[in-house]
Amino acid sequence: MFLFNKYRKTFLLIIGIVSISFFAAKAVPEKPLPEKGMPDLDEGMYPLSEIHNIALKQAGLRIDPLEVYNPNGISLVDALVNVGGCTGSFISGEGLIITNHHCVFGALQAASTLEHDYIENGFKASAKEEEIEAKGLSCRITDSYEDVSAKILKAADGITDPAERSRAMEKKRIELVKEAESKDKTIRAEVSEMFEGQTYVLFRYRLIRDVRIVYVPPRSIGEFGGESDNWVWPRHTGDFSFVRAYVAKDGSPAPYSKDNVPFKPKKFLKVNPNGVNEEDFVFILGYPGRTFRHKPSEFLEFQEKYQLPYISELYDFQIAAMEKMGENNHELAIRFASRIKGLANVTKNYKGKLKGLRSLSLVDKKRREEKDLQAFIDNDPSLKAQYGSVLPETEKAYKSMFRTAKRDLWMGQIYRSSTLLRLADLALDYAIDSKKPESERKQAYLNMPELKKNISVIYGTFGLEADKVFLKRMLQDASEFPEGSRISSVDKIAREKGNAKAIDEYIEKAFNNNRLSDVEYFLKLLTKSYDELVSLNNPIITLALDLRKEASSYEDEKRALEGTLDELSARLIEVKRLWQKKSFIPDANSTLRLTYGHVRGYSPADAVYNSPFTTLQGVIEKSYLGGEYRIPEKLRELYENKDFGRFYSEKAKGLPVALLYDMDTTGGNSGSPIMNAYGELIGVNFDRTYEATINDYAWNEDYSRSIGVDIRYVLWVTQKIGGADFILSELGVNL
Incomplete structure (x- = not known):
């Protein structure tokens, strides 16, 4: 390793895990869209620098884009956190984070024993003192970034040998990382290659090393449907969990200690317990992994x-x-x-x-x-x-x-x-x-x-x-x-x-x-x-x-190949811009991005239409299959008693469980907050449809759909199954 x-x-x-992404594309006149199945301008995982160059208001955003990302102030971006390679978001002033069940699964496994099988039974801490360490899980928050392309490219000036050129650029990347970390011991730095051989950005991250598990639903909810339903729609998985970030009393990052205190985020998301409806505008902020469309x-x-x-x-x-x-x-x-x-x-x-x-x-x-x-x-x-x-x-x-x-x-x-x-x-x-x-x-x-x-x-x-x-x-x-x-x-x-x-x-x-x-x-x-x-x-x-x-x-041999392809990729992107007369949508590379779209169904085959919501009724129907579709008996009782609390939807004709939307996501977007037009949390992203696994190579608006768990199901399970009313109170949700 x-x-x-x-x-x-x-x-x-x-x-195949290297992307070629573009950090600050300048818009120029476009040519007709490419043939169906290849990328177009409506797709995209936009880097922070591009957020103010896209038509969010026209698409349906009802707040100022500066509330989404403000380089000179606090915005929704400040509520985002990378959770062990997934995405999470702060949802309270006490460092409470919501992410996916599968994103904390490893930490849950590390805490489980024969006597306490948290994987199967889930976990609930009724008080902060009962929260358990999420071993192996850490968080990082994007602090700042700067373009360092000139510095890295200058290091390779005059070097014609591809292997030596690659070494020189890698050496400079390491130097820049060490320089940034030496100036501030509390951050971790990383140079991300955007376009190969062209664009490089230094990102600075704040680390949180003490993460604790607060509430995770039973496996029969958080992984309902198992691998049979993975990458599949209709979906009925309650793929969510709550963890909390802790730091030392002075606010600095620190390893797990009983003396640590909850982290105070600059910003946390407001939860909207009413959810959204079909065709509503939605957007996601997150850390998408890799795409390869160029x-x-x-x-x-x-x-x-x-x-x-x-x-x-x-x-x-x-x-x-x-x-x-x-x-x-x-x-x-x-x-x-x-x-x-x-x-x-x-x-x-x-x-x-x-x-x-x-x-x-x-x-x-x-x-x-x-x-x-x-x-x-x-x-x-x-x-x-x-x-x-x-x-x-x-x-x-x-x-x-x-x-x-x-x-x-x-x-x-x-x-x-x-x-x-x-x-x-x-x-x-x-x-x-x-x-x-x-x-x-x-x-x-x-x-x-x-x-x-x-x-x-x-x-x-x-x-x-x-x-x-x-x-x-x-x-x-x-x-x-x-x-x-x-x-x-x-x-x-x-x-x-x-x-x-x-x-x-x-x-x-x-x-x-x-x-x-x-x-x-x-x-x-x-x-x-x-x-x-x-x-x-x-x-x-x-x-x-x-x-x-x-x-x-x-x-x-490998260094030479790497250097050769870097140089060729840079030239290929240059000439493609001249040919298509447009900027390219950035490829993902695990840096903070935005994607937007609408709650929308799709037609995966002739005479077939998938609507964008599933409900608790579907959970019950699948449960009779047994195996991966088993459910807690309490869930069945609540359904039979029609005990849906305030979370029943007249439009969905039931308690919404999962939702579908035409946003551009990939691995790393797991746990990303799904927000409505007002920047309020209405769900948590966790998957794509099977037809959309090809998204990493090519986007198609007809079938590219992502899947999230509806906030109404999250809150209902947390309250009715988990008995964790204290979480809803912390979120400011009135029962």
Whole structure:
């Protein structure tokens, strides 16, 4: 994992998790919309700098856009928080945050025991003193940002070698981060690449390290429908939870302590318990992960041929193995719950993307677009001289990536597959880092208490037998790779192609009384030098060492590819702007964005129309299927007694549960607040429809829909099922 982090951008480029986004596009006259299925100007995850350049008032916003984002004052943006990679929002002056059930699932798993199974039963703290630590969960709040493109590009001035150019730019990015963090010890900085090779922005974040669980509904509500309903509409999942942020008494970030006090946000959202209606204007603020709408056809081809099938099949195998191990072992079932949930979410998403790529023929559509672009370039001698080779050179660069696809995808997954191998690499990385001057050390290694806490979280999801099965599978796969994708570290174990017996022997030796499975033993390893770790002759550590050396051997190759594609991407974006005569909607890259739209149904197939609301009646109807559709008996009783409190909707003819809208979202938008025209909270985003999984590559207003839990269901469950009236009181909701 830590080896992976060293070459993070290169590997993310290969496995398709790098975006090319634009931070401050200047509007220019547009040409006719592209063919259906490709991006248009109405889509978008707008960065903060663009909010005042979009027609929010015309779309239906009823407040001043400055109330949404005000760079010189307090606005709704100040209520937003990144919660462990998801989005959340402050909803009280006492640091109360609402986000998704699935966003705190890992923390819930870490707190669960055989005696207190919070995963299944949920959790409620009737007083602040009863709130429990959300282990492994932290929050960050966007504090400020600045364009640092000139500084980073200047660092590469005069460097023609792609690998050296990439190194120089990466070095400058690290310097800028360290400089920002040294000026203010309470912030964390991050340089986000917007357009590759063109635009870079330094973001400063305020960290909150003490997060506590306040209320989480039972799994039968928060995960109602399970994987059967994941990425599906109609939906009836109560995917919400409440956590609280704590800081030291002086307001500074601090690790968990009973002496800490609730965080006082600059702004918190007002909850509107009346919800919204069909065709109402809505908008979302959040931290969307990655989209790839400006990528070339070869990128989509890589996704379709290599990444999506490989990851889907691998994760299906791992899920099945863990589910089988947990069938008759409740302790293992709890331990694996978070991992299974995460893998299942990814694999279903990837299968949806794969289906969309094929059914919409997106690779062919992108190629036709590029053919037209090349014709535009060739028809102008000056453009041909400057940009004529961009598309052919891009194709050549990606083809080289295809040749080593299996190797690179495998390297991107090996540390995720084997926890012991990941820990061994961590120990080696820590030993190397500890020899550096403090100014050059990794921030994650300077705080030993925090590092130990993170390590304990890793061990909390660890299962020795699962690790054994997963590593064996990965080694067997690699032993069958063709030339060009061979991994010498695996060949050293297998000795010859496909030698299953040799791999079995290694696995038995590696896992026979391997003390790496003991957290206390592992922590002692962090006191050892690099040479001392090597001298242990631990088979897992030896494999981690070999993989490190091997990855280093082709670092120049990957750096060169990265540098080449950065330069080509920058030129490709330049000429596409000239061709289309318009600015591009920014690709997402985990920075704070806005998207807007309307509560709206859609037609996924001929003669089929999906309305934009589901109700409690649908929950009851599905409950008779059992299994993933089980419900608490109390919920059934409340329904039969028509005890809906103030949350019944005459227009929906029932208690609204989930809603559908045509906003542009992706991973990372989980937990994003859905706000009405007045900036009031009316729901929490948590998913997309299956047809919309393709959104990451292409937007279509006909079928691109996102799914949220209606605030009326959130409040009803919290009050009637959870008995947490105190939360509604804190929100100012009158019962």
